[in-house]
Amino acid sequence: MFTSYKVEPFFDEMLKASGKPKDHYEKFYDMIKNFSVEELKEKHETAQLSFLRQGITFTVYHNNVGAERTMPFDFVPIIIPPKDWDIIEKGMVQRSEALNCFLQDVYNDQKIIEDGIIPRNLVEENPYYYAKQIKGIKIPLNNHIFLAGIDLIRDENGEYLVLEDNLRNPSGISYVYQNRYVMRQVYPEFFAKHSVQTLEHQVTFLHEAIMDHAPKGIANPRAVLLTPGTYNSAYYDHVFLAQQMGLQMVEGRDLIVTNNIVYMKTIRGLERVDIIYRRIDDDYLDPDAFLEDSTLGVKGLLDAYRLGNVAILNGIGNGVADDKAMYVYVPDMIRYYLNEEPIIKNVTTYRLEDPIQREWVLEHLHELVVKNVGASGGYDMLIGPHAAEEEIERFREKILETPHQYIAQPTIKLSRAPAYQGEEFYPCHVDLRVFVMRGKETHVFPGGLSRVALKKGSLVVNSSQGGGGKDTWVMKSGGLS
Known part of the structure; x- marks a missing residue:
């Protein structure tokens, strides 16, 4: 099967x-070798059909027209041994803690700016910096990041690097669960x-983390999930999480603020x-x-938030x-707030505002x-080695x-894994x-969402650009049974 690989x-x-x-793939490799070409093809097709039957979709928008698609799925999992996962887990806890310290600081005392660690203009000219609306607001647990989705890659030496941080509305947890569900249905012999570490208790941890943010004096808080509605590309994610956590799912029109209380x-x-x-x-909240002209949000919501009557x-x-x-x-930030060295490093990045770096990059x-x-989803991105001269x-x-609008990074030899598509590996x-x-406590979801660039030779893993998903197995200590 892997002769031409x-x-x-x-x-x-x-x-x-x-x-x-x-070593940690040996048993899996031995099992997959015993499948015939027909069995592999059948299992692949069964997996895709499972996603279709359950309505697991995302929406891709092109020229303002949305198309529903099922998430392409590949049945070769990413398997992470315990010692690797231990490093990832520690690195993710460290990074999210430092980022939260930064948010608490820039919306209050701004010590990191006063001490010259981060340029003031980078914060104050940032379009996502809402000092006018929320500077000095006291929030539950001083916690701005209830859920982070941090994207990791591995380079040609197998070293984990952080590619980007997603701290606004990271999506994808539903796909982690559905990837696992499909694997269990279609390939029970693997399990x-x-x-493999199970995912069973993670939604409970997520629900507990939400409830930990109850405003002061509220003994039995009511939490809701606010969605923009069915046309949002991550709507499936919203529905799944609301159902699993037992939260009422609402749209802006379902809420009203009276006397600075949300109902x-x-x-x-x-x-x-x-x-x-x-x-x-943020822009559509209130x-x-x-x-x-936002019709998605709730009038007066920010006043209720400022007064501590609701957590967002x-x-x-x-x-x-x-x-x-x-x-x-x-x-x-990690060095400044935690007095520690980063456990997982960044990808080398050039800031194009700097004339010397810009000249070299050009x-x-x-x-x-x-x-x-400011872009995401693989949009407005140049991959130099694959680009035509005019691009x-x-x-x-x-x-x-607009040099401040762009950064540049080396083209890293992203790690690869086998995928079975079109009757071959x-x-x-x-x-x-990683989520x-x-x-009150921090939990790291065991595994996370492995995304795969299914187009041959492509470096873009985003589902909106033709990427797909894989199940991610974090092995229990003791490894394979």
Whole structure:
């Protein structure tokens, strides 16, 4: 099955350079070898159908037209041994703690700016910095980050690096569960032979973390999940989480603020709401405080928030910390707030506001990846080695016009893993979104969302750009059974 499979020059999650499986993949490799071509094809098709039957979809928008798609799924899992997971877990706890310290600081005393660690203009000119609306507000647990989704990659040496931080509305937990559900349904023999950490208690931890943010004096808080509605690309994620946690799912029109208290409209009258897990962006939360023409939010919500009558998760204004330009400074935040060295490093990043760095980057565009600091989902991005000359020139003009809007990074030889698509195994680039849940305690979701660039040769793992998902197995101590 793997005769034509090429490992080098990349780090492969499953195979050694010799083509033999790594120790933690051995049992899995032995099992998969025993399937016939027909069995593999059948299992692959069954997995795709399982997603379709359950309605597991996301929406891709092109020219303002939305198309529902099922998430492409690959049945070769990413398997993480305990010692690797231990490093990831510690690194994620450290990073999310430092980022929360930064958010608490920039919306209050701004010591990190006063001490010259981070340039003032990078904070105050950031479009996601909402000082006018929320500076000095006291929030439950001083916790701005209830849920973080931190994207990791591995380089050609197998070292984990942080690619980006998602601290606003990270999505994908539902797909982690559905990937596992499909694997258990279609490949039960895999689980019979492996000691894989389960996901069963993670939704409980997520629910507890939400309830930990209850406003002072509220003994039995009511929490709701606020969604923009069915047209949102992550709507499936919203429905899944609301159902699993037993939260009422609401839209802005279902809520009303009276005397600075938030209420939900029900057939039994108004019922008080204490915690809002919102899945809509800051700008749409309250037309009185943000965009006047927003129909998704709730008038007066910010006043209720300011007075401590309702908690909003994730915190308002978190975008100032997960901006791609601010990413450069996260290692400095870890040193400054925690007095520790980063456990997991950043990818080397060039800030194009700096004339010296910009000049070097413009000379090496064909070797680099360039990203818009405000974009996500793989949009407005240049992958130099794969780009046509006219695309490179277009990005050169964009950088010269608005240098602060872009960063550049080396084209890392992203690690790869086998994927089975179209009746063959071939190597695809992968990354991993790790979810960190923060309440009174911090929990790291065991595994997370492994995303795979299913187009041959592609480096883009985003589902909106043709990527798919894999199940992620964190092995229990003791390894394979």
